[in-house]
Amino acid sequence: MDRVDEIISATRWEASQRDVDWDDIEEQFGTQLPADYKKLCEAFRHGAFSGYLELLPPNAIDSYGLLGRWKSQRRRRESGQLSTLFDPYDVFDAGGSGLILWGNSLTEDQYYWLADASTRPEQWPIVARTDPLEDWHRFDISTTEFIYRVLTDRDFRPFSVAGKVERPFFETYE
Numbered sequence: 001m002d003r004v005d006e007i008i009s010a011t012r013w014e015a016s017q018r019d020v021d022w023d024d025i026e027e028q029f030g031t032q033l034p035a036d037y038k039k040l041c042e043a044f045r046h047g048a049f050s051g052y053l054e055l056l057p058p059n060a061i062d063s064y065g066l067l068g069r070w071k072s073q074r075r076r077r078e079s080g081q082l083s084t085l086f087d088p089y090d091v092f093d094a095g096g097s098g099l100i101l102w103g104n105s106l107t108e109d110q111y112y113w114l115a116d117a118s119t120r121p122e123q124w125p126i127v128a129r130t131d132p133l134e135d136w137h138r139f140d141i142s143t144t145e146f147i148y149r150v151l152t153d154r155d156f157r158p159f160s161v162a163g164k165v166e167r168p169f170f171e172t173y174e
Contacts, residue, residue, distance in 0.1 A: 003144035004039045007049075010152060011170040015043040020058050028067060030095030031117035033058075034124065036144040037102060047172035048106065050165045053150055055103050069101050085132060089114065099127065102143065108132070109159060111146065130158050 008015050020041055026032050038058075046057040056066040073091045092098035095117045103111040108131050113124040126139040126146045137158070139146055149156040151168040162168075 002036070002039075003142065003148050004036060004043060007040065007144060007148055007151070007168075008043060010148070010168045011049065013044060013170045018042050018045065022058075025058055025067060028094070029070070029092070029100070029115075029117075031115065032121050034113070034121040034143050036122070036142050040144055040147070044170060045172040045174045047170055047174070049147060049170050050151055050161050050168050051171065052105050052107070052161045052165075053103060053109075053111075053147060054105065055147075056101065066100075066102060073099075073101065089127065089136075103147075105159075113143070114138070128159060 007013075018041070020038070022033070022038055041055060041058050044055065046055075046060070048054045056064065056069055058066045060066070060068055070092065074093075077091045086099055089112075090098045092100045092115050097116040097118070098114075099112040100115045101110060101112050105111075109128060110132070111126060111128045113121070114127050115121070115124050122142065126141060126143065127136045128139070128146075129136050141149075146159075150159050150161060152162050154160055154162040156162070
């Protein structure tokens with residue numbers, strides 16, 4: 001059983017396959033995205049895990065989606081509005097390297113890939129922080145491993161919600 005299946009099992013989610021035009025999305029990024037993230041997005045709708053962790057929907061064009069948020073952050077960086085907000089990192093440049101926001105929490109946590117188009121996406125680390133002004137935490141684990149640990153591992157600090165909810169669940173916004 002892979003981590004996507006474990007998340008489905010832990011949340012008792014009735015997964016139904018959703019088609020996503022990954023070719024178009026990845027073309028705009030200039031790189032492939034992690035396979036486990038793509039599988040997770042195809043199994044879950046736009047919503048929140050345990051009322052806490054939100055995956056950015058991959059194909060939403062507004063600032064709530066993966067592409068929309070990335071494009072918005074790039075525009076803000078180019079206009080000088082982000083200056084040092086992501087230090088020591090930068091926003092991902094298409095086909096290059098940098099941060100791609102893939103999720104957040106309802107309490108301002110932010111979850112990014114430290115993406116590099118020259119490496120396999122499965123090797124991208126997760127960098128996360130609990131507040132835009134706090135220090136970064138780096139995790140050399142997959143997206144789904146990170147989510148699974150947020151949901152189930154009480155010792156996965158400072159991001160765990162395992163001790164705050166009786167059991168993991170998923171609620172869709174759709």
